[in-house]
Amino acid sequence: MKNKFLLLALGLMTLSTYAQQDLFNEPALVSPEINPDNTVTFRVKAPLAQTVSVSGSLDGEHAFAPISYEMEKGDKGIWTFTTPELPSELYRYHFSIDSVRTVDPSNPYAIRDVSNLSNIFLVEGGKADMYKVQDVPHGTVAYRWYDSPGNDKKRRMAVYTPAGYEKTTDAYPVLYLLHGVxxxxxxxxxxxxxxxxxxxxxxxxxxxxxxxxxxxxxxYQEASPGNGSSGFPKITFMLPNTMDGKFEETFVDAMKFIKENYRTKDTKASRAIAGLSMGGFHTANIALNYPNTFDYIGLFSSALGVPRNGVTSPMYENKDEKLRQQMENGYELYWMAIGEDDMDMILRGNESFRNQMDEMGMEYEYVETDGGHTWNNWRDYLVIFAQRLFK
Amino acid sequence: MKNKFLLLALGLMTLSTYAQQDLFNEPALVSPEINPDNTVTFRVKAPLAQTVSVSGSLDGEHAFAPISYEMEKGDKGIWTFTTPELPSELYRYHFSIDSVRTVDPSNPYAIRDVSNLSNIFLVEGGKADMYKVQDVPHGTVAYRWYDSPGNDKKRRMAVYTPAGYEKTTDAYPVLYLLHGVxxxxxxxxxxxxxxxxxxxxxxxxxxxxxxxxxxxxxxYQEASPGNGSSGFPKITFMLPNTMDGKFEETFVDAMKFIKENYRTKDTKASRAIAGLSMGGFHTANIALNYPNTFDYIGLFSSALGVPRNGVTSPMYENKDEKLRQQMENGYELYWMAIGEDDMDMILRGNESFRNQMDEMGMEYEYVETDGGHTWNNWRDYLVIFAQRLFK
Incomplete structure (x- = not known):
C-alpha cells in the first residue's frame, strides 16, 4: 500500500517533472551531501554531458574568478565531486554543464544575486552557526510599501523588527542597511x-x-523582480539612477515612512546606517547630506573610488565641507571594513577617504580582513558592526 | 568613458560569472521576449548541446505531462523557440538541455514548487492583470513566527494585511489560505x-x-527551505505528518496567534478558510473539527478521495456526525471548485463528498472549470472566492 500512497502523493504535485519510473527505479540524488568530516559531495545526473563542473564560493568566494572544479562521471550518467574539508560558512554554488550555468536540481534552496541563481548550503560548527535559524525568539520580516514622492512612485522595503516588538510599547533604535549593485x-x-x-x-x-x-x-525599480509593476524585468548590471544621487536625495522618503510607521527612538543616538559596496557609497553620502542624523556609520567594502563621469547631484557637491561639518557635529562610530583582496580601485578609494579623514583629524575605525568583495565578508561585518550599536 | 563605467559597475558585482569578453562582444540574450502579438520567444545559449527543449505551463499547465517544445539551434549556439499567441496568464517554464532540467539564465525571476525551480513570466492584457503589481495601495506581507505547542516548535507563517491596516484601529476579517503538497x-x-x-x-x-x-x-517543518532550523533540507514529496491530522489538530495554535497579534473581527461571520489540493483537504477537516468557527469555506481542487491507509486521528473520526453538526450550525458559503481535467481520484473524491452533502440536504456551491490540478486554476478560484467573502 505504501507505493500506492506515494503514487497518490505524487499525483498531487502541481508540476510533476519527474517521470514516475525515475522516481521508483532509482533513489533521488542527494546533493549537496555534507559529510561527517565537513567535506561536501555534489551530484548531478547529466548522462549526455561532456564536461560538468561545480563552482561558487567553495574556495573562499572569489568575486571575479571563482575556481571551477571538474566533476567526474560515474554510473548512470551521475557526475560527482567532493571538496576538501570546508570551514564553517554559508556557501553558494552552481553547476556548469557543457558550459551552461545551472542550479542543482537536487537542492531546493537557491537565491538570486544580480541575475544569477545559486544554490546555498551551510557548514555548521563555527561562524556559520550565526547564520542558522536557532531555537531563539525570532523577529518579524515585513515587506512594506511606502510613498516616495521624490521618485514619483511607491517603493518596497523590507523591515526587520526584533522579537517582542509587537508585544511591547517600547521604542527601538533603527539600523538602515543598504545593499550593493x-x-x-x-x-x-x-x-x-x-x-x-x-x-x-x-x-x-x-x-x-x-x-x-x-x-x-x-x-529605477519599485521593488525586486516579480514584486514591482514592471513585472519580471531583465536585470542589468547598472540600472539607471543607481549611483547618481537620486537614492541619497530621496532617502528622506524612506526615513519618513519609518518614523511614521514604527515605534522608533527618534534621536541621532538611536540611528545607524551601513551598506555594502554601492550601499557603502550610498551610506557615506547619506551620512554627509543628512547632518546630525546618524551616530553610527558603517562602510562595508564601500564603493568609494568608483569614477562617475558626468554624474552631477547636489548630493555629491561640497563634499569636503560636508565632511568637516560631520566631524564637527560628532558621532559615536565611523566604521570601515574591507577585504585585502578587494579590487584595487575600491581599496584605493577607501585609502584616499581615510587619508582625507586623517588629515582632518576625523576619527574612524578601520578593519582590513582576509578575502575580497564578498558576502562572506559582509555577513562578518554585519555581525561585528551590529554589536557596536546603540550601547 | 561609458565602457569604463560599465566595466566598473561590473567590477562591483559580487559574483561575476560572465566572462567580461562575453559581455562586451555580444549583447545579452533576451529571454523570454514577449512579442507584440503575444507570442513569446525563448533563447538560451548552449553551443555543445544536442537537444534543448522548453516546457512548463505554455500549453495550459498540465500537471502531469507538460508538453515539451523542441528548440532550434541557430548562430553562436543559441537555441530559440517561439510559441503561438498566448492568452493572458502567468506562465512558468524551464529548459531541458540534453535532458538536464535548468532555469533560464536570462530570466532573473524564478520560483520554487516542490523542489523544482521554474522561471516566470506574465502575458498582460487580460486575466493576468489581476496578478500584476498595479498602481494601487499595497498591503503588507509579514513573515511571523508563532509558538505551536501542539507541534513542540516555533513555526513561520506569512500574513497579508491590507493597505491601510497600520493606519487605522479597525478590526478586519480573516481568510486562512492553505497550500498543497x-x-x-x-x-x-x-x-x-x-x-x-x-x-x-x-x-x-x-x-x-x-x-x-x-x-x-x-x-514536520518549521518553515520553508532556508528559513527553518533544519537549514536547507531536501524536499520530499510527502513529508512526515503531512496528512495525518496533526496540522488540523494544531491549527488552533495559528488561530490563537492571529487573534492575539492582529486586530481581527473575532466572529464566525468574519472568518474564512480555503485551501488548494492538500490544503483543501485540510480546510474541509478544519471546518469539521472547529465547529461554528468559519462562515466561509473554500475547497480548491481539494484532495478528497486520497486514501490514507493506516492513518488515524481524532480529526478524521466521526466525520458524518461532524458534517451534520456543521450543517446544523449553518454557514454563509461552502464553495467547491475543481478542474474537469483533474485526476480521477480527486474528481471522484469530490463527487462523493458532494453526494453526501446532497443526501443530507447540505448547501454548497460547486464550480467545475476547464483545466486540471494547476496554479492557473487556483489563482482563478482565489479571485472568485475572495469576492464572495464578508459581505
Missing amino acids: GGDEEAWLGSGRAAQILDNLIAQGKAEPMIVVMTNGNV | GGDEEAWLGSGRAAQILDNLIAQGKAEPMIVVMTNGNV
Missing part, C-alpha cells in the same frame, strides 16, 4: 542572512534589539 | 500571487479589506 530589498535577507544574524546576536545579548530597514537602492 | 508558507505568495490579487480586488472595490493568513501545512 545588483541587489534589492531582499539581498540582505537572502545572501546576507540579516534576520538570522540579528535574531542570534540579540538572543545572545550581544546586540541591542533594533529595527533593521532594508531599502531598495535602485530607485 | 510540496508548498509552504510562501506558496500562495509566489505561485499564487495572493498579495497582488488581494491588492487589486480590494482597490477595485470587489473584495472587502481582509487579513490573509498563509500557514505552513507541513508540521
